[in-house]
Amino acid sequence: MIVFDLACAEGHRFEGWFGSSTDFAEQQDRGLVACPHCGSAEVTKAPMAPAVPAKGNSRPERMPAVPEPSQQLANVPMSPEVKKALAALAKAQAEALKKSTWVGDKFADETRKMHYGERDEAPIHGQASLSEAKALIEEGVPVAPLPFPVAPPEKLN
Structure with a gap:
């Protein structure tokens, strides 16, 4: 990241x-x-100021699903309540994604197929361009952006 x-x-x-x-x-x-x-x-x-990375042999094996409380999440200080709410939201997203299938850039097509009954409904997540997302919304296809970025499975450490 x-x-x-x-x-x-x-x-x-x-x-x-x-x-x-x-x-x-x-x-x-x-x-x-x-x-x-x-x-x-x-x-x-x-x-921006350059970031000095940690030693190469101290990287975690996988990206954390929930931001650590010590990580800076904004460019201004956040209240403990906001930090707690963001951590809870990140945890809820991580739990929801465990039951969801990554479809990558086929998200718009797969969501549209489910909406029109061309495939079984199932929880999915992936990538869509802004124009694809707008087209889905205009068609009445239920979609929503994820609150936190999601890395494709092949890009996880």
């Missing part, structure tokens, strides 16, 4: 978490990166 400081054309600064620099570029190209304050899609990487 990599964290970038981002800024929109309106000058709002915020943080974004991505699987890699390539993931950021791909999501930006697909219109999936937007300012949480004003919704602007004109987002660029903001200058």
Whole structure:
């Protein structure tokens, strides 16, 4: 996971978490990166202090499903209540994903098939572009974004 400081054309600064620099570029190209304050899609990487990584032999074997309480989750201090709520939300998402199947970039097609009865309904998660998500919503297909980023199974450590 990599964290970038981002800024929109309106000058709002915020943080974004991505699987890699390539993931950021791909999501930006697909219109999936937007300012949480004003919704602007004109987002660029903001200058930031370099992160000094831990020793290579001390990496965890898998990414944690729930952010550790010591991890910085925002660019301003959060109250203990907010930290607790975010941890509970991350835990609930991790539990829900255990019962869900990753369908990758076929998410829009698979969701549409379930909606129109062309395949059995089942919990799935994956990736969809902003235009694909808007088209699904306009068709009345029930979809919702996940609150926290999800790495594809093949990108987990």
